[in-house]
Amino acid sequence: MAETVLKTVDLSIQFGGLKAVQNFNIEIKKNEIYGLIGPNGAGKTTAFNIITGVYKPTSGKCYLGGKDITGLSQKDIARSGISRTFQNIRLFNNMSVIHNVMVSMSSRPEYKVNIFQSFFHTKHYFDNEKKMRDEAKELLKVFGLYGERKELASSLPYGKQRKLEIARALATNPKILLLDEPAAGMNPEETQELMNTIRLVRDRFDMTILLIEHDMKLVSGVCDEVTVLNFGQVLTSGKVEEALSNEEVIKAYLGDEDGDTGSK
């Protein structure tokens, strides 16, 4: 049916002797919410970091909408349409909420301003700035951050900081959004709200989402498909219910009779 947005072929990375991720294959279709789960240390965030260009893979390929993006720099990958949030929130703390969002926008070609125009604030600069500000305001309204747009990002409460990270990631106008443990540190109500936000992002922004999560309620609540990682290898992929009832997955999470917990 729908076209493939992100596809990885046998992605592997090795740190010294440690094979952190091995033969990682996923294929994410447009408009899908795709989950990446697994015990601690399974290599989920490493997989994210390879896709977003933080690490260069030892072998394997990564395609975004059919284009090979393996080995590009972080900035080029971000500009070609992969945007992400971080496990431990990384906002631009000493900047206002709206400026956080506007930083992401400035790398988009339609908002290009050259240095000369910035030095002397030409007409183009003002037009551009107004367009950007307007879009940023609307984006903040969607996430209920409009009232706080002039506050410093660091002064927001935790839940809103998470939302701002998502808003900031969306402001790059990506093809796919990568969320790294978006529900970490949230209480059940906040998680519920987050699930609504994720669905809203998918529906309203026509977005494809790949997320890492530990909260199984969230995963089974929003994800269409999941891939389970353990020790850097894919255990299984498929529909959520099927994957979660897979014997090996249960073993990885709960350990088998020998008391081997499967995770380190």
Added chain:
Amino acid sequence: MSEKRTYFSYFKKGLTIRNYWVYTLFAVFIAIGLVLSITNLPKASTYQLFEQIGYTIVIVISLSLVVGFLGELSLGHAGFMSIGAFTGMFFQQVVLNSLASQKGFPAAIALFISMIVGGTVAAIFGFIISLPALRLKGDYLAIVTLAFGEIVKVFFQNIDIQSITNKKGSPVWSTTGIIHDFRFDYKWLYIIIFAIALLFIVMIRNLLRSPHGRNIMAIRDNEIAAKAMGVNVTFYKIFVFVLSAFIAGVAGVLFGASQATFAAAKFDYNYSINNILVIVVLGGMGNLEGSIIAALVVALLNNRLQSVLSGDLAALKNVIYAMVLIVVVIYNNAPFLKPFREKYNFRVLFNTIKAKFSKPKDPDDPEKGLPDPSYGADWSKIPTKIPMDAIVTTDVLPSNETDDWKGEN
């Protein structure tokens, strides 16, 4: 806003009116200076004080860009200043003065050309320093910049060009430094210095308010996140160092023009720290206007204290500065003073004063009055890939009715 904008209105806005007072201050300074020089009243030392304030402001802007906005510490800005001063003034002595003596070449233009030369050479070295800045961070980068400044100092200390002499017959550039055969006219030099300082302030303020400036601050706040949002970190680091070095080089030329002679030994790391970094810190890092005010206050205070404290008592001044520096940094940064800091700072003070004098805001302020702002989103302004109709429909229809509407039952 639909009213027609002329270019003039853009231009007016372009000079970042938000910081009127800085420009007012400059205007007052230049006006006072003009009156004084026309009436011929002040002594040479008064002019020198004005000149010193002017070039200090320029060098402080330069360092503030790196420390306050890019978030990297440089302990070698005196090196850039030194490069600017020596190359710029040497160029002026050798090339421009011979022109000037022949054709009545105006000295102000000669100064301007030497500023560009000095600034450009310093900018080239800024580019060289920006390369380690890409690899090193924090303390390591600080020591590299310090090393750079010292290398420049030693290098210039050992240059001895005896063959080129000025009109008085003494070598232009010897191990004792650069010797001019003229000093730029007192009456006009400080006006030029202040005009240059004003130009840089406007340009840097404008830059910082632009997408490029925000990207620079984003790198300061979180480099990893900046990269992930598509910010070209490499470019901005190089750009900031080159720009900062250029401005520092120009400051050096201005410094050189205000002296009859100067030696390389002046520009050591103590100068970088005591005369530049301290002012940036006292002004508040990441606060351009604060740094400018600090430059002004420190220079004036210095001048006053110098005449009051003579001999070894002059060190008392340094004791006071050091204490103030330590207290200011601890007050601004100590974790345990955070609640105190949030209560008592200039911004709060300023806002209280402002609230007293300005009338209360219109309750119908469209930006503040919305009960729940999230419902007010104007989706037409957000680029999405689904057709507008679909958005509007989902907006209007409650979720349980959607299925009926689609007729899927």
Added chain:
Amino acid sequence: MSDFWTLALGALALGGVYALIALGYTMVYGIAKMLNFAHGDIIMVGAYSAFVTFMMLGMPVWLCIIIAIIFCTLLGIGIEKAAYRPLRGSSPLAILITAIGVSYLMESIVYLAFSSAPKNVVLFPSLQGNPTATALITLGVATLLMVALVLFINYTKIGKAMRAVSEDRGAAQLMGINVNFVIMVTFAIGSALAAVAAVFWLMKTPLVTYTMGSLPGIKAFSAAVIGGIGSIPGAMIGGIIMGLIETFCDSIPGLQSYTMAIEFAILVIILLIRPSGLLGKTKREKV
């Protein structure tokens, strides 16, 4: 002895002095994660303490040295308590600038108290004009102190606590280690070593001025960075390298005036090749 061996011995001795100072930088960096810019000025204060006790009060040499060591140790502890402890946990830039302020403060106070004129302090008149003996004593004592320090760090309880704090301050605190105390001890040891270095410095150049600490301070700091700041063997290697370069450059007439430039150029080159120094650990920020 031939000229070459005298020179080589002098180089090693100078390297030993730099290493002693560099140890102070490196230990503080490793454990308190801060760059103590004021460390060089502790040397200056140590030298002035010797000047006051020896030249002005006429005390015996051994007592002067002990007083200098005690005074510097207390000073180091005091600075840490007053200026650095309030800033623990804030940005490294703020701490570095405070350290710069402390350095500036110490220099200004000494200037105020003793004026800027250099003063002669000859602690050991019998060693004047005998570079070989001076070098041998310096090298011997420096080696002894470094061995003692390594033993202290590896085999005593507080030494182990120091290593724990340098690995992970938070975890060490959870294990019941008094982090503040450990950092205080670090400053105390660093300052005591600086006082010893001050004595050796006076043996080499018997002059005290209020800025005398900054040059050996900066050079020893470079030594610590070359060796990999935070690493104790690194500081020793870096110190020796600095001593060798300096002695070598000083002995060649054409290079003499460029000594400092060459030292710093080598520092920059080493950092560009190995961004965390020769023996430093490369740390990667986790995403």
